[in-house]
Amino acid sequence: MSELDPTQTESPTPPPAAAQPRHRLRWTLTGLAVIALIGGGVFLADEIQTSRLQAEHLTRYAAQLDYQTVDGQDGRLRYPGHGPFDERLGYTRLPAVISHLDAHGFRRVRQTRFSETLMDYTGRGYFAPFHEKTRAGLDLVDSRGETLYDFRYPYRSYPDFEAVPTRMAQALMFIENRDLLDEARPHMNPAVDWVRFARAVLGRVGRLVSEDFDAPGGSTLATQIEKYRHSPDGVTPNAGEKLRQMVSASVRAYLDGEETLPTRRRLILDYLNTVPLSAAPGHGEVNGIGDGMWVWFGTDFEQANALLAAPDGTGEQLAAQGRVLHQVVALLIAHRRPTYYLPFKGREALAKLSESHLRLLAENGLISPALRDAALAQPLRFRDLVANPPLQPARVSKGTTAIRNRLAGMLDASLYELDRFDLAVTTTLDGDLQAKVSDFLGQLHTPEFARKQGLLGERMLVPAKLEGVHYSFNLVERIPDGNRVRVQTDTTDQPLDINEGSKLELGSTAxxxxxxSYLEIIAELHQRLSSQSPAELRKLKIDSRDRLSLWAVEYQAHASDRSLSVMLQAALERHYSASPAETFFTGGGAHTFNNFRAEDNGRVPTLREALQGSINLPFVRLMRDIVRYTMYNGPSQTAQLLEDDSNPQRADYLARFADREGQTFLRRFWHKYHGKSPEQIREDFLDDLRPTADRLAAVFRYLDPKATPAQLGAFLRERLAGKALSDDALVKVHERNAPEAYDLTDRGYVARVHPLELWLVGHLIAHPEARWSDVVAASADERQAVYRWLFRSRHKGARDSRIYTMMEIEAFVDIHRRWARVGYPFGHLVPSFATALGSSGDRPAALAELMGIIVNDGVRQPTLRIDRLDFGVGTPYETRFARPAGEGERVMAPEVAEALRNALSEVVEGGTARRLSGAFKLADGKPLPVGGKTGTGDNRIVISQGHGRGVALNRTATFVFYLGPRHFGTLTAYVMGPDAASYQFTSALPVQILKSMGPILIPHLEDRNSAAPSP
Known part of the structure; x- marks a missing residue:
């Protein structure tokens, strides 16, 4: 081929005829593709700008993501599993809450049900769409629906978008989401800023090439809110989580329809009210601009809003506006790394960033140069969190404190967490009456008011010491499905509630x-003996020391009316000596007791009279009879095993007895300590121990055999209220209680505790994970030794005294079971006749529960302080809990309850509470039936002999009462600390106070008792 002349042209060779149609088709398809691409691009650009298609489809889809509230337990819903806001509001804890409340007798009576679409949507991991609460917390209302307590978190917030200062909204949008309120885009999807999102994606790609590449974030306000509310730990760990935030935010944006401008305004409002801003000591987590300004800068929220909303001022006003604006901008930036910028480390960096943003705001015309300069002239000054901690004032009463503590325990939450739950609770309290009673008791510290109430005088109070006395009051109403606490208050400024959180010696209320217990035993004997004929009764062999059984047999053999009611009245007419001359062997030693009034010493009153006059010695002797009855009639009948020393089968029998009874008592002690930490076990055991140096040392060296004398000395000083032994005495006590000095049984005798309890405490401290089967296996030898050694002593007198001590301890374990059945609150009784006079302690609320059983004819009903709990009202997780109506548990024969009511009424008619006789009358003049029992307690630690035998720890005076057929409760006056020894008031004080409270109480008793039948 010849070389072509470059200056010449040549026509191309035309294609074959068959190829021409294919050529035209290819160009046609290419053209169509180009047109489609151009059209798609135009459509995409339009969709990015207008969001029309998203608005249409997402609105339709969001309408299907609904739920409804139905009665009963539906269970067709999914609770969130994570997210800071879901955790704070309690939504993530609802499955556990259901379990906890179920264990306390509450049931779900109302709950939400998800639609199928919502079940599918949340099943894919997306966040349930609804209008979330930006401010929530615990609500407590009383039985009449009046507010008792309401906690709202965050503390400071904007109620609506209109309340947000324009400057603040503009600053937020400039920093985070500039086109958010573009009114020209009514259907805009606020969850996705496509330009910003594309830059973020490109930035991520650039970071793959170089770690120094600047990668801007792609989050909008909507996705940021989803992140810090619902994502795990409030962060975005990966692209999948970011996608979940974007989808959830997009769906949530169209809940109210296709036009999203109202939603976008709400986003600004929600962000400002909830943005996380780290946490501060003494305050906790900080959320929202309002709390952020107050916590971190000490700026008043209302004043700051007024300054931001006002036009630019001059002078001091402009400076104040600049200072507040500077703080706002700093907080809006601090959200990016709040734990770095706000507490301490990053404050300098935050100041530089906020200053640069202030300049940008001015450059873009959002603030004036004058305001910019004023803001830059005001450096950030943070609150001194040590000298001026951001503490919120307490706004709780004793009644609400008791209920919050109970709720926290029921829900396994701290009070801090509980207050932030989205929870409304209907309590049983009567708020109006609670306030009136609290106010009345609070005024008793005023001399003039105390004088008007008749509280000054002998065995009462003196004006100079009114401030030292505190009072507690508890009033309960009996209704068919439970006992409802109407008033629970005390006058201390401590969080502890004396009514149900204390252990006090309440004296003769015991x-x-x-x-x-005595009347219950008489009822048991009646059931056992009433079906037998006099001839059969005379053949029964009763030990001469079992006086209660002897009397019951004698009564049934000769009574013309053998009914239980009549027998109980006869039992109350039994006489007991009031002489203090006798020495009682009890609690492992010799004890004497005194009466309150010396003129009672020569009397031999009936039990009815002894109760009216609160005479001590008849009840000490009655307790002895109860202990002996328990020894001879309890499950083990221990006393009968000691009768015949010559029985050749005694050893085998005692071995079987020791194994069986050892397990019985070991199980009781197991229930007392099981599930507690070693520290709790040790403290509970020591708290129940009557403190003396030898007893404490015996226990201490058993639990810590390698302890030095110095360690023992520190322990004794702690337990004996600072009492210190000399060095020589300490060494002797240390050596005398060495591990090799005693075996387990002797050590239990020295410590005056059951040896098996001492062994179990030591075993559980060393093996906290031990199971019951492990304990049984490990204690085989100890169970035998505890009972075998008693019969090997050379001296019968020593053997008998130790046997009796052991029998008495075991008898008190059985007596404790009786007391616990009728509401005694503690796991142990002091094994001494002094328990009859209050040495084992009690609680006012527990005494009220016993009175409730008596008033309710022997049926123990639950004592309720909470009627209903409503979680998450108005949310997809709304759940209502309530107690189903119950019938209660019969724990006492109705005849016993009636006999006790009559005896208690006589205490008011002619006994220690007679000043109340006729004091409570209804509007028609009819007297209200009143009964009760008084008690005065003087708790001391003995540290020396002779004069000044002890240091007073507290002095109490209590009256447990019933008012009419439906109301009962307690009123206690008490003094805590060493000054208690200088007070001489008796139970006459609470009786007089209750009488003085009559005008406050009667209208409420009238209202509630008008239709109440008498038991």
Whole structure:
């Protein structure tokens, strides 16, 4: 081929005829593709700008993501599993809450049900769409629906978008989401800023090439809110989580329809009210601009809003506006790394960033140069968190404190967490009456008011010491499905509630518990003996020391009316000596007791009279009879095993007895300590121990055999209220209680505790994970030794005294079971006749529960302080809990309850509470039936002999009462600390106070008792 002349042209060779149609088709398809691409690009650009298609489809889809509230337990819903806001509001804890409340007798009576679409949507991991609460917390209302307590978090917030200062909204949008309120785009999807998102994606790609590449974030306000509310730990760990935030935010944006401008305004409002801003000591986590300004800068929220909303001022006003604006901008930036910028480390960096943003705001015309300069002239000054901690004032009463503590325990939450739950609770309290009673008791510290109430005088109070006395009051109403606490208050400024959070020696109120056990025993004997003929009764062999059984047999053999009611009245007419001359062997030693009034010493009153006059010695002797009855009639009948020393089968029998009874008592102690930490076990055991140096040392060296004398000395000083032994005495006590000095049984005798309890405490401290089967296996030898050694002593007198001590301890374990059945709150009784006079302690609320059983004819009903709980009202997780109506548990024969009511009424008619006789009358003049029991307690630690035998720890005076057929409760006056020894008031004080409270109480008793039938 010849070379072509470059200056010449040549026509191309035309294609074959068959190829021409294919050529035209290819160009046609290419053209169509180009047109389609151009059209798609135009459509995409339009969709990015207008969001029309998203608005249409997402609105339709969001309408299907609904739920409804139905009665009963539906269970067709999914609770969130994570997210800071879901955790704070309690939504993530609802499955556990259901379990906890179920264990406390509450049931779900109302709950949400998800639609199928919502079930599918949340099943894919997306966040349930609804209008979330930006401010929520615990609400407590009383039985009439009046507010008792309401906590709202965050503390400071904007109620609506209109309340947000324009400057603040503009600053937020400039920093985070500039076109958010573009009114020209009514259907705009606020969850996705496509330009910003594309830059973020490109930035991520650039970071793959170089770590120094600047990668801007792609989050909008909508996705940021989803992140810090619902993502795990409030962060975005990967692209999948970011996608979940974007989808959830997009769906949530169209809940109210296709036009999203109202939603976008709400986004600004929600962000400002909820943005996380780290946490501060003494305050906790900080959320929202309002709390952020107050916590971190000490700036008043309302004043700051007024300054931001006002036009630019001059002078001091402009400076103040600049200072507040500077703080706002700093907080809006700090959200990016709040734990770095706000507490301490990053404050300098935050100041530089906020200053540069202030300049940008001015350059873009959002603030004036004058305001910019004023803001830059005001450096960030943070609050001194040590000298001026951001503490919120407490706004709780004793009644609400008790209920919050109970709720926290029920829900396994701290009070801090509980207050932030989205929870409304209906309590049983009567808020109006609670306030009136609290105000009345609070005024008793004023001399003039105390004088008007008749509280000054002998065995009462003196004006100079009114401030030292505190009072607690508890009033409960009996209704068919439970006992509802209407008032629970005390006058201390401590969080502890004396009514149900204390252990006090309440003196002679223990006589009511002793009398209750006595009458229950009489009822048991009646059931056992009433079907037998006099001839059969005379053949029964009863030990001469079992006086209660002897009397019951004698009564049934000769009574013309053998009914239980009549027998109980006869039992109350039994006489007991009031002489203090006798020495009682009890609690492992010799004890004497005194009466309150010396003129009672020569009397031999009936039990009815002894209760009216609160005479001590008859009840000490009655307790002895109860202990002996328990020895001879309890499950083990221990006393009968000691009768015949010559029985050749005694050893085998005692071995079987020791194994069986050892397990019985070991199980009781197991229930007392099981599930507690070693520290709790040790403290509970020591708290129940009557403190003396030898007893404490015996226990201490058993639990810590390698302890030095110095360690023992520190322990004794702690337990004996600072009492210190000399160095020589300490060494002797240390050596005398060495591990090799005693075996387990002797050590238990020295410590005056059951040896098996001492062994179990030591075993559980060393093996906290031990199971019951492990304990049984490990204690085989100890169970035998505890019972075998008693019969090997050379001296019968020593053997008998130790046997009796052991029998008495075991008898008190059985007596404790009786007391616990009728509401005694503690896991142990002091094994001494002094328990009849209050040495084992009690609680006012527990005494009220016993009175409730008596008033309710022997049926123990639950004592309720909470009627209903409503979680997450108005959310997809709304759940209502309530107690189903119950019938209660019969724990006492109705005849016993009636006999006790009559005896208690006589205490008011002619006994220690007679000043109340006729004091409570209804509007028609009819007297209200009143009964009760008084008690005075003087708790001391003995540290020397002779004069000044002890240091007073507290002095108490209590009256447990019933008012009419439906109301009962307690009123206690008490003094805590060494000054208690200088007070001489008796139970006459609470009786007089209750009488003085009559005008406050009667209208409420009238209202509630008008239709109440008498038991």
């Amino acid at each position: 006589k009511l518990r002793v009398l209750t």
